[in-house]
Structures are given as structure tokens and as C-alpha cells.
Amino acid sequence: MDKYDVIIAGCGPCGAMAARAAAKAGAKVLALDRRKELGAPVRCGEGIGLHWMDELGLKMNPKAVSAEINGSVLVSPDWKRRVVIRNKETKGFVVDRKVFDKDLAIEAGRCGADISVHSEVYDVIKEGGKIAGVKAIVDGKKHEFHAPVVIAADGGESTIARLAGLNTTATLYDTDFGVEYEMVNVDCVDLIEVYFSNADAPRGYVWIFPKGKDVANVGVGIGGLHAPNAKYYLDKWIKAHPERLGKAKTVAIKGGIIPVGAPMTDEAVGEGIIAAGTAAHQVDPIHGGGICLAMEAGKIAGEVAAKNALAKTCDRAHLLEYAEIYKKVREPKLLKRLKLRKVLEKLSDDDFNAIFHHLDDKDIDNLLKSNFAAVVGKMTSLLITKPGLIKTMSGLL
Amino acid sequence: MIEVNKNLCIYCGACVGVCPVLANRLRETWIDHDPQKCIDCGICPKACPVAAITLHKGKKSL
Ligand SMILES: Cc1cc2nc3c(=O)[nH]c(=O)nc-3n(C[C@H](O)[C@H](O)[C@H](O)COP(=O)(O)OP(=O)(O)OC[C@H]3O[C@@H](n4cnc5c(N)ncnc54)[C@H](O)[C@@H]3O)c2cc1C
Ligand code: SF4
Ligand code: SF4
Numbered sequence: 001m002d003k004y005d006v007i008i009a010g011c012g013p014c015g016a017m018a019a020r021a022a023a024k025a026g027a028k029v030l031a032l033d034r035r036k037e038l039g040a041p042v043r044c045g046e047g048i049g050l051h052w053m054d055e056l057g058l059k060m061n062p063k064a065v066s067a068e069i070n071g072s073v074l075v076s077p078d079w080k081r082r083v084v085i086r087n088k089e090t091k092g093f094v095v096d097r098k099v100f101d102k103d104l105a106i107e108a109g110r111c112g113a114d115i116s117v118h119s120e121v122y123d124v125i126k127e128g129g130k131i132a133g134v135k136a137i138v139d140g141k142k143h144e145f146h147a148p149v150v151i152a153a154d155g156g157e158s159t160i161a162r163l164a165g166l167n168t169t170a171t172l173y174d175t176d177f178g179v180e181y182e183m184v185n186v187d188c189v190d191l192i193e194v195y196f197s198n199a200d201a202p203r204g205y206v207w208i209f210p211k212g213k214d215v216a217n218v219g220v221g222i223g224g225l226h227a228p229n230a231k232y233y234l235d236k237w238i239k240a241h242p243e244r245l246g247k248a249k250t251v252a253i254k255g256g257i258i259p260v261g262a263p264m265t266d267e268a269v270g271e272g273i274i275a276a277g278t279a280a281h282q283v284d285p286i287h288g289g290g291i292c293l294a295m296e297a298g299k300i301a302g303e304v305a306a307k308n309a310l311a312k313t314c315d316r317a318h319l320l321e322y323a324e325i326y327k328k329v330r331e332p333k334l335l336k337r338l339k340l341r342k343v344l345e346k347l348s349d350d351d352f353n354a355i356f357h358h359l360d361d362k363d364i365d366n367l368l369k370s371n372f373a374a375v376v377g378k379m380t381s382l383l384i385t386k387p388g389l390i391k392t393m394s395g396l397l
Numbered sequence: 398m399i400e401v402n403k404n405l406c407i408y409c410g411a412c413v414g415v416c417p418v419l420a421n422r423l424r425e426t427w428i429d430h431d432p433q434k435c436i437d438c439g440i441c442p443k444a445c446p447v448a449a450i451t452l453h454k455g456k457k458s459l
Contacts (some may be wrong), residue, residue: 043409043410091423155410156411157413159422162419169414172415172440175414175444177413177446178446179447224415225443227443227450229448230447231446254406254407254409255409255411255447256410256411257448
């Protein structure tokens, strides 16, 4: 029987950061991941904002960077407005998750955490109403690992938290589903492209994220209540735009689940268990980005878990400190963006076009940053000419 | 129960995350479906981004 202070199920960005933080805090840590090769297969657009590196106190490994990004282009449904935003928030990277994720695990290992790959967690161990460890298949053999606290960092599947009794099931309404092709022969500059249209990508958007030279991730995410499926919309969009992607060839297919509802806080904590990252729906409700949010939550979870494991206080009441910190540092921002998502998803393409044509680039930037106060004046003058929009937009202003 | 077309599946895990009764488990590159747990709710075929899932209502084996 193997005993640890903190066990982490899933070693993606969230789990690796949790492992690193817990090991640094002096805990004996084990992070298990089903994958043989961390980061592969990729299920992600791989875009990361530069500002996150400062916020997380990390340096980007140049080897993990596929392309440096200096801004974004937001395109209206009629393609007549292209809003280019170049500022601190839109600077960043498109990374190679196969390198990026493994690199985070390497750092966790350097900090002393045990990493066990090819290790699928298939159940949790319960003792006296508390989670006391996990059961895993390691290299084909069943093993039990014990610890007073388990961090569920298994991403959108979120199996481990649910086995532990937390309700993290993704609902169709609050979840986007995405498909993405990595393509070559795509004209790219140093900007990520985002195409809004509730007809082409209902409740989501189409993206082109450059991966260096003429290679890009081209993807679509759609809301779960929209039929038929993400691949249908992506294939249709590519076919409809030969001027943009006529010569493009697909070299990889990626896809996945993106919970875009409210991030979980108190509900992500139980007796001896914390769910973090995408497993706890800690994802940006508008663009679906979740790599760095997962890293942030992982770090908090790792620190709180280590502290309480060493103090032998892994009951829910103590572990709730994780939720309290999350509510201070991140939840309010995400809830504001959830509010905006719920407005954007109701807009028709005519509404979208009207907004794009009425607002200048700075206004659009402010709107998408949920800086609603800055655009009230402009939006009011638009609503006077388009009274039909008032009801939809009233959720914001 | 559901049936996953292994030739279409890109093992993305979406059908795992949405299943209210944990009837789906992503192994390395395939979905293990447990027909005994499945309640035929029809959610996972809607979630699958590549239309790899067929729902066989009322069936417990193929
Ligand atoms: C199509 C698509 C595009 C996206 N684009 C972007 C983007 O451009 N930028 C961005 O920031 N975010 C993007 N996201 C979201 C981003 O991928 C996730 O939010 C991020 O990966 C979450 O990190 P995580 O560590 O919480 O989970 P994951 O990265 O999913 O890691 C979970 C880990 O747990 C492991 N695991 C799962 N189950 C088990 C088990 N039972 N036992 C052991 N190990 C297990 C997995 O193998 C995996 O390594 C996108 C998502 C999708 C689907
Ligand atoms: S049909 Fe419903 S119960 Fe059955 S596997 Fe799919 S989501 Fe789960
Ligand atoms: S949702 Fe579809 S593509 Fe994804 S793992 Fe399930 S069956 Fe495969």
C-alpha cells in the first residue's frame, strides 16, 4: 500500500500545477495520469495569454511555443468588419500542448512530486465517509494509493469528482463542444482570428490560431443544445470559405468538451476531495479558454491540500479555504463573463453585425472584456435605433 | 445503451463528461460503455462533436 499526503488524479495543466505547489509546500505528492505521453492527444486550440505567465509567476519555455501572438482579429458575421485588437491582454502564444503539458509535469517532478503516467484512476477509496485515496490501473495492474486528500484534476470528463460524490456533470446548455483541424497552407500573421456568427457556430465561434509559418489550428465550438454537431459546422465553414482555406490540408483532428457555465467553488469541495480546473468548470464562459485558469486553480488546490494534509485537517470545512480563495481571485470575473455569454448567445447575426458596425474597435474590446460601463453610452444610442435588441441586452446594461 | 463507432470516435471525452450516471469511461483511445448503468437519456449522442454515437433505446446488448 502506497501512502501519500496529496494524490492528484489527472496531470494536465491543473494537476501538474497542483503537484508542484503541494510538493513545494512540503507534502509527499503523487500525480497520476492515464496518458502514456502527457499532453497527447491534444484536445485544445492551444492559445495562451502572455499576462498569465506573470500572474502565475512562470516563464514560458520557448520550446513549448509554436507561435508568438501579438493580437486578435474579431470578424463580424458579414465579414465586413475586422476589429484588430493589439494590447497587453491579446498578446500571447499558441503553444504545443504536447510539450507544454509535459514540461509542467517535469517541473512538478523536479519539485519532488511522484508522477505516474499510463495510470488510469478508476475509483476513489472511501473510509468513514471520507475520500482516503484512489484505485488506479498502473501499467495494466490494479493498485491502491492512500492519502487524506485527493485533487480531481481530470479535465472535462470529470469522473473522479463524481465518483467522490460531487456533482460536476456537464449539462448540454452550459457546455460547448469543439472540433479542430490542424491545417497547413493557411495564410497566417501574428494574430489569432475569431469569427462570430450564431449561424455558423451557434453559441460559439470559429477560430484560426496560427501555429507558426503556414500552419494553424482551425476550429469551431458550439453550444450543446445545437444540432447536429461541431464537425458539421466546421466542415461547412471550411467549404464555404475557399478564399481563406481553399488550399488548406488537415494534418490532425482534435476535439473536446468545454464547460462554459459558472465555475464551481463550494460545490467543488468534499470530505477529503477538491475538484479543480476544467473538472470544476473553471473555464472562461465566452472564449472557452481554460489552460491557465486550470493552472491557477491547481496551484490554489495544491497549496490548500498540502497545508491541510500536513496539519491532518482534510475535512471539508478546512478544504473550503480553496473555494474561499477562488471566490476572491477569480469567480467574480468569470461570473461577469457568464452574464455576457448569456446575452451574446441570444443575438442573431443581424444583431451582431449591427453591434460590430456601430461600435469602434476600442468599444468592442471593452465589451468583450466585460467593461460594460465604458460602452453604455454607445450601446444606448444603438438600442434606440434597434429597439428589438433592448430586451436581449438588458441583461448587461 | 449506446454504440460508439470506433472509426469515427476521436476519444475526446465529451460523452464521459455529460453522462449523468457515469456509464461511459474513456480508456486510452476507446470508450468503455456500461449498458447496465445507461438510462437511455440521449444526452451523449447530442454532445459527441463528430456524431460517433448511436442510441439503442431499451437494449442492453447489441
Ligand atoms: C476544442 C478545444 C479547444 C480549446 N482551446 C483552448 C485554447 O485555445 N486556450 C485555452 O486556454 N483553453 C482551450 N481549451 C480548454 C482547455 O483545453 C482546458 O480548459 C484545459 O486543458 C484544462 O486543463 P485541466 O488540467 O483542467 O484538464 P486537462 O487538460 O483535460 O487534463 C486532464 C488530465 O487528466 C487525465 N485524466 C482524465 N481522466 C483520468 C483518469 N480517470 N485517471 C487518470 N488521469 C486522467 C487526462 O489524461 C489529462 O491529462 C480548449 C478546449 C477544447 C475542447
Ligand atoms: S445515453 Fe445517457 S445514460 Fe446512456 S451513456 Fe449516454 S449520457 Fe449516459
Ligand atoms: S464524444 Fe464522441 S468522439 Fe468524443 S469520446 Fe465520446 S464517442 Fe468519441
